[in-house]
Every structure is written in structure tokens, then in C-alpha cells.
Amino acid sequence: MIRVLIARNSGYFGVEVRVLLSAQPDLEIVGTLPLGNDLADQAAPLAPDVVVFDTELMVGQVLPIAAELRARVPGCSVLVLCDPAKRGMLPPRHRGRHVSFLLKEASPAYLGASIRRLAAGERIVHPRLQMASLITQRDLSTRELEVLGLAAEGDSVNDIARRLSLSGGTVRNYLSAVITKTGARNRIDAIRIVRRDGWLH
Numbered sequence: 001m002i003r004v005l006i007a008r009n010s011g012y013f014g015v016e017v018r019v020l021l022s023a024q025p026d027l028e029i030v031g032t033l034p035l036g037n038d039l040a041d042q043a044a045p046l047a048p049d050v051v052v053f054d055t056e057l058m059v060g061q062v063l064p065i066a067a068e069l070r071a072r073v074p075g076c077s078v079l080v081l082c083d084p085a086k087r088g089m090l091p092p093r094h095r096g097r098h099v100s101f102l103l104k105e106a107s108p109a110y111l112g113a114s115i116r117r118l119a120a121g122e123r124i125v126h127p128r129l130q131m132a133s134l135i136t137q138r139d140l141s142t143r144e145l146e147v148l149g150l151a152a153e154g155d156s157v158n159d160i161a162r163r164l165s166l167s168g169g170t171v172r173n174y175l176s177a178v179i180t181k182t183g184a185r186n187r188i189d190a191i192r193i194v195r196r197d198g199w200l201h
Contacts, residue, residue: 059092081106082103
């Protein structure tokens, strides 16, 4: 039996993954948890084999949470369901190599088969998402969006540095780069602009 945990952010009302997987006899849904900074702490006692991120958050916001989850639950695979039509929901080209990415519109059979492959140690990136990632030009890098996303959640420079294993100076450099690229007046203004343009929620 493959133990599957679902992580969803509040306010997202897409079709629940547990409904899509309800007919798969070898998959056990061990819980549905809110997608937040304490996800790893809540997930560890459930000992999932695969965690499915079913969210409208940008990939840059999901990756730090996924990294903490993998560190807390060794051997756990992470699957992010993506909508290629939405900005910021494409697999990063140079990061997130331990995370798998699948289309949100995947059929129950395809989703179930993918979870089995992940539990067996494979990594999956749907070809459509991979191609979209290669051809899409993004002004802000995934790392810049990660840093800004954590800042938008209220994390301090030191908090961000700790969570992403960076120095405080590097975090400040990323924030300065975002401010410059967006033409913002300051960090708060950059967060407003990036949210307005659909890069962060």
C-alpha cells in the first residue's frame, strides 16, 4: 500500500485529489493538510510515501516547503500539480530536481500510475510542462520568486536565509534584483506588483 498525503492551500476549491484517487485500491490517502510553513512538522507523523501538492501557489512558493518536507521525511517523493497556462506554475529549469511535476488535468488513471512510479523512486516531469518551461521567458528567476514569496509571507531576511540555506547578503541581493526588475519603490511595492501580475498569490 502506497501512503499518499495531499497538501492544499486554503481557498483553493479544485477537484480534490483524494476524489480522483478514491478508486485506486493500492493507494491509501493518509490525510489532507493545509499548505503552509509547518507542513513538514504535520506530515512527518503520517509517514507518507508521496506528497501531492494540489495548489494554485506558484512553484517558487512551493519549492521551499517541498525542500523542508523532504528533509523531515527522508525518502518521501513530492509531486506538484501544475497548470501550464498560469504564470509561475512551470517547473524551474535549474532547480527542484527532486520534485516531480504533473498537469492538473491529469486523469485519475494517469495520476495513480504516476504516484506508483514516484513511490518506486522515479522522477516525473510531464513533457508538456517541460516544453512550456523551456520556451517561456521569465523576467524573474525561480530563486528570486522563492525569496520574494517568503518575504510576502512575512519572513525576515534572516528567516529566508535560514530556510533557503543562503547568507543574509545573498537574500538582500535577490530582493534588490526583484525591486530593480519590477521597477518597484521597495520590497512591499515589489510584492504588490508581482502579485498583480500573477506571479504570487
